[in-house]
Amino acid sequence: MIGAATTVLRVDGLETTFPSARGTVRAVDGVSLELRARSVLALLGESGSGKTMTGLSIMRLVPEPGRIVGGEVWFRDTDLLGLSPDSMRRLRGSGIAMVFQNPRDRLDPALTIGAQLAEVLRLHGASTSRQAARERSLELLREVQIFDPERVVRSHPHELSGGLLQRVMIAMALSASPEVLIADEPTSSLDVTIQSEILDLLAALQRAHGMSVLFITHDIQVARQVADQVAIMYGGHIVEHGAASEVLDHPLHPYTQALLACVPSATDESGRLNTISGQPLNLRDLPPGCRFAPRCPYVHDRCLPAPPRLLLVQGRLVRCVLHEDQS
Amino acid sequence: MAVHGLVKRFHAPWGSRSGAITAVDGVSLHVARGETLGLVGESGSGKSTVGRLMLRVLEPDCGEVRFEGRDLTALSGRDLRRLRPRMQIVFQNPYSALNPRMRVRDIIGFNLRAAHPSASERRSRVAEVLQLVGLDADILGRHPHQLSGGQAQRVGIARALVSGPTFLVADEPVSALDLSVQAEILNLFGDLQRRLELACVFISHNLQVVRHVAHRVAVMHAGRIVELGPREAIYERAQHPYTRLLLSAVPTGSARAGETAGRPDRQLLKEELRALDPAAPLREVAPGHLVAIAAAASSPVAPGAASAAAPVARPAGRAQESTDA
Numbered sequence: 001m002i003g004a005a006t007t008v009l010r011v012d013g014l015e016t017t018f019p020s021a022r023g024t025v026r027a028v029d030g031v032s033l034e035l036r037a038r039s040v041l042a043l044l045g046e047s048g049s050g051k052t053m054t055g056l057s058i059m060r061l062v063p064e065p066g067r068i069v070g071g072e073v074w075f076r077d078t079d080l081l082g083l084s085p086d087s088m089r090r091l092r093g094s095g096i097a098m099v100f101q102n103p104r105d106r107l108d109p110a111l112t113i114g115a116q117l118a119e120v121l122r123l124h125g126a127s128t129s130r131q132a133a134r135e136r137s138l139e140l141l142r143e144v145q146i147f148d149p150e151r152v153v154r155s156h157p158h159e160l161s162g163g164l165l166q167r168v169m170i171a172m173a174l175s176a177s178p179e180v181l182i183a184d185e186p187t188s189s190l191d192v193t194i195q196s197e198i199l200d201l202l203a204a205l206q207r208a209h210g211m212s213v214l215f216i217t218h219d220i221q222v223a224r225q226v227a228d229q230v231a232i233m234y235g236g237h238i239v240e241h242g243a244a245s246e247v248l249d250h251p252l253h254p255y256t257q258a259l260l261a262c263v264p265s266a267t268d269e270s271g272r273l274n275t276i277s278g279q280p281l282n283l284r285d286l287p288p289g290c291r292f293a294p295r296c297p298y299v300h301d302r303c304l305p306a307p308p309r310l311l312l313v314q315g316r317l318v319r320c321v322l323h324e325d326q327s
Numbered sequence: 328m329a330v331h332g333l334v335k336r337f338h339a340p341w342g343s344r345s346g347a348i349t350a351v352d353g354v355s356l357h358v359a360r361g362e363t364l365g366l367v368g369e370s371g372s373g374k375s376t377v378g379r380l381m382l383r384v385l386e387p388d389c390g391e392v393r394f395e396g397r398d399l400t401a402l403s404g405r406d407l408r409r410l411r412p413r414m415q416i417v418f419q420n421p422y423s424a425l426n427p428r429m430r431v432r433d434i435i436g437f438n439l440r441a442a443h444p445s446a447s448e449r450r451s452r453v454a455e456v457l458q459l460v461g462l463d464a465d466i467l468g469r470h471p472h473q474l475s476g477g478q479a480q481r482v483g484i485a486r487a488l489v490s491g492p493t494f495l496v497a498d499e500p501v502s503a504l505d506l507s508v509q510a511e512i513l514n515l516f517g518d519l520q521r522r523l524e525l526a527c528v529f530i531s532h533n534l535q536v537v538r539h540v541a542h543r544v545a546v547m548h549a550g551r552i553v554e555l556g557p558r559e560a561i562y563e564r565a566q567h568p569y570t571r572l573l574l575s576a577v578p579t580g581s582a583r584a585g586e587t588a589g590r591p592d593r594q595l596l597k598e599e600l601r602a603l604d605p606a607a608p609l610r611e612v613a614p615g616h617l618v619a620i621a622a623a624a625s626s627p628v629a630p631g632a633a634s635a636a637a638p639v640a641r642p643a644g645r646a647q648e649s650t651d652a
Contacts, residue, residue: 192576196575264510
């Protein structure tokens with residue numbers, strides 16, 4: 001795979017499917033990723049590309065009736081897919097933690113923030129006494145730059161803003177000092193000024209704790225801002241995976257190129273936006289070959305019978321026959 | 328379309344301590360034929376409420392709404408219904424805005440009911456707008472759940488256009504869409520707006536999107552317009568600290584998070600914003616460019632000066648607010 005830098009999390013050929021009345025939906029279809037130590041990997045894709053399911057599959061939290069049917073997920077020297085449910089439960093939070101898009105849906109509306117933080121701390125076997133749990137909760141909230149933690153621990157979720165709740169979720173995720181943080185659209189439901197604060201906070205925590213972050217997002221600008229590495233997903237496939245600056249400034253895959261051209265620019269207001277021709281993918285009816293072939297301006301006979309392999313091109317991985325002769 | 332001095336208060340939710348929430352507090356705006364006004368703000372700024380007040384979907388507590396020379400707030404139900412076909416709205420989430428039990432044909436045709444068309448007139452008008460928004464006739468028999476997000480939003484636009492409106496409110500019309508679909512819909516908006524010479528209010532939290540579609544931009548904060556001006560003025564010469572805060576928060580990708588080089592100090596902007604008189608009236612700083620900063624406190628060049636001048640401006644502003652109310 002790419003480079004030799006220490007890899008904390010390696011996903012290899014991961015496949016997650018959902019049975020449905022009209023055939024199997026291949027939500028995650030042979031996804032391979034490499035998250036290097038102390039770096040941020042952005043998993044970038046549009047809705048239905050499989051990016052969230054990839055994150056949930058790594059955590060082994062795929063909702064019913066979905067099944068992980070193939071591949072490997074290596075966290076350091078452990079294959080997560082081979083772990084017993086108990087060992088996996090112990091690893092969640094302490095090894096790999098996750099932050100979700102809508103914090104309000106993830107917290108119990110009937111309990112105070114303090115009670116929910118204490119519960120998380122107890123689950124990780126850290127603080128046993130109430131006093132110790134309270135002290136540790138306040139400390140965690142201060143770490144996510146909440147300036148009045150005493151008020152926040154007494155509050156119920158409905159009394160706090162979305163930005164504050166997301167900070168609370170991040171505090172919970174950090175409570176057992178995980179090595180890897182999976183952040184699934186952590187700022188997508190927030191206002192733009194709050195979003196930039198949360199992104200700054202995540203970056204600061206990532207550096208302070210030496211964490212590795214898998215940052216799942218649909219927002220190219222956000223990915224550009226946070227990521228060292230980026231992986232682009234389309235139709236359950238990784239289509240391009242490499243250094244963020246290279247992939248986002250000089251995309252090689254036709255889908256990455258087309259997606260980047262759709263961004264309304266902050267500097268150029270005139271003229272029409274580029275669009276991607278054709279219809280978005282129907283996951284129940286995937287083309288047998290390259291997923292992007294029906295919309296690709298460079299489509300070729302070779303794209304149609306089977307999906308192209310991931311090729312190593314100019315130090316990154318690209319799933320496109322256009323680059324076969326360069327690899 | 329012009330509104331003047333709009334005020335809208337909502338009763339606070341049951342059991343909360345505050346009495347009433349002033350969602351819109353003295354908003355005045357106008358939109359000319361063939362013009363798109365971008366209305367920008369964060370959640371709770373009152374931007375959607377302004378859109379609904381303009382259409383008199385909500386009744387204002389104060390102020391007037393003039394559409395084609397008539398004051399909508401004074402109209403009777405019947406007169407208002409006669410005007411309705413000429414003022415329409417497009418919503419954020421096309422799936423929840425379209426009746427799931429109706430077919431596309433009936434969803435679009437429903438808005439023609441005021442004109443009592445014959446079956447063939449109705450068919451031809453529906454076919455006409457369908458073509459206008461770039462949809463094929465084969466989707467007419469489908470239900471909303473059978474449409475992609477982009478198709479559903481095109482149906483929402485077709486429904487708004489079928490009755491031949493001259494004024495259109497688009498409330499976050501692309502916020503629920505993927506990037507590639509968003510680009511298509513934005514292009515469509517631009518084309519339609521030019522071809523039909525619509526007066527359009529485009530409500531969005533996304534500054535980059537608004538920059539693409541709007542001729543003029545109004546920035547809302549806490550129920551008030553804090554800055555209003557031509558697009559270039561807002562994006563290149565913004566004066567109000569809130570506008571500058573919003574602009575600075577747009578991820579540009581030029582700087583990694585946490586590295587502040589090359590972007591304004593947001594902490595400083597926030598302090599400046601807190602120090603400002605929230606009730607300062609809009610003041611013209613350049614032709615067509617209005618800013619809600621008291622004259623003495625206006626300082627686009629030296630941001631620090633605003634906080635120094637604010638304590639003087641504050642008591643005067645409070646007094647004015649109480650007379651307004």
